[in-house]
Amino acid sequence: MRDVGVVAFAQRQMREFDGSPTCVELLVPIFAECYEQTGFTRQDIGFWCSGSSDYLAGRSFSFVSAVDAIGALPPVNESHVEMDAAWALYEAWLKIQTGEVDTALVYGFGKSSAGTLRRTLALQLDPYTMTPLWPDTVSIAALQARLGLDAGLWDEAALAAVADRSLRDAEHNEWAIRRGGSSVEDLLARPLYADPLRKHDIAPVSDGASAIVLAAGDRARDACERPAWITHFSHHIDPLHLGARDLTTSLSTRRSAPATRVDLAELHAPFSHQELVLRRELGLGEDIVINPSGGALTANPMFSAGLNRIGEAAGRVWDGTADRVLGHATSGPALQQNLVCAMGATP
């Protein structure tokens, strides 16, 4: 295996992006930040890969328009996934492993605010027995939360504790769109929304874009003083039907877990209880720092929030606060698909 490191990360998260669904104007300054962080120009990038979906904002071929932000003459080596850009990062990592390229820039973008996100996402469900009922993502997560409550795997206070810690940590994240902790008691006093979830248990609808630069070996060392070397990269999927799996567990996460322990983890949990599921499956005890960025409960831009978890975790390696970290991304209803990228200060 080649040593591949995360060497740059730039992001934007916002409640409502006042611009086109192609997000080109968001991507241009994000790419510029990536060039600045690495000293690369666009000619140094061997492979480009993005994550987005046209359903989100109703613009056809938005990922093609987004290529404008790259500057594609002469033509560039490019690919796209209709998943969170964390999966685009996986494709880019594989591409580098093949030896075809040494560097890659991976980006994700989405304007969730253009539609009704929780409704649009019904289109990712089984088209015969689920989508015609338009089950919304918030309700599906709430069904999952209750299963754990009824089974005694977590209680409402545990959910509130996750939300409270996230909102506190988000005070230090300039890109968080929801921030400000209070107390578990205060959060529990707030009304239920999708019973048993309260609004602070549910990620806010968010717009945004972000990008990560990967580089192999010396290209990484040249671009970054302390690259976050990828030591483990894995993703798995559970069955689509909600009844076909135990929703209080996440076998796809368990299977994606790294063999070695980490000091810090950024988990993509758009709902409070999902962080608890992920921690258990990844074996992350109380001594592990979780989501110092505030996590997805404080901003969850579709198609980049998972990539952001990897970028945030890599940032803790760059700044020396941690030596071994983990970034996780999820996609699909109730943690159906999960990806884990572990990184360290040494390859």
Add this chain to the structure above:
Amino acid sequence: MARTLSQPVTVTFDYTRSTGPVIGRFLTGLRDGVVLGGRTADGRVLVPPPEFDPQTHAATTDFVEVGPGGVVDSWTWVPEPVAGQPFDRPFAWALVRFDGADCAMLLALDADHDAIATGMRVTVRWADERVGAITDIACVEPSAGDLGFDTLAALAAQPAAGEPVTGVVSPISLDYLYAASPEESAFFSGLAEGRIIGQRCPVCHKVYVPPRGACPVDGVPTTDEVELPDSGTITTFCIVNVPFLGQRISPPYVSAYVLLDGADIAIQHLILEVPADEVRMGMRVEAVWRPRDEWGTTIENIAHFRPTGEPDADYETYRMHL
């Protein structure tokens, strides 16, 4: 104030899907008033039936009638329903494990919020008209008794009626607030004043109309605004002979790329006031604007282009734009 123009857009389309033998059997069952599960090799009964056994990968062939009574494994309350859901008032979703089934399926539950509890017994309420779709189950509702069997639901069962279900049509309708980019917004706002606005790339100096968020060659914002004339040269064209839904002009007519003078990318528009067979590459054309009181923030302010009568442009002047 928003820096972009936006307007509501509704995207609608139908997904027409074949069902295959397993889902088809399940939906045929619903049409006929029975809920069918599929038995897997390990003896479990899954609802809806999986097309293939998750362990052995064998096609599902053993169908078992389940329900119509069942138990609520989990539930949630929907305070703000979205379009298309089973109810347009607050309601509950439930994971319902039908009697005889080993897993739960997602259905709407019609009951008061206070009356819902995990473990409660429910039964199917069938739709008034059943067509062979998941919506044939209107919802589940609390069971009248503890028998786990609702008489009315049982009465709904009817002998196989008609052909097996082989397909479903799922209408999709999605509402968006669609925004133009700031550059596109400037372009459309300009059109409302009878002006054509482009932008120049600061690196390669190419002029784009409509302006884009970034120069597709250099990947940098195209910041310098350029006002363009409404005359130009046809670089290429096609004669439309084929009628299609929504067509506003009778074929044959000409759709062409018009390279406005001073621009580096052509815009597509209609060429009228000339017989289709006389349109040619290099022909000089000018915009014909609709009456000013009909103008909006749209390219349709220009009704079409027509020949100016000038001599054709020299091939060299547009060679690089083909």
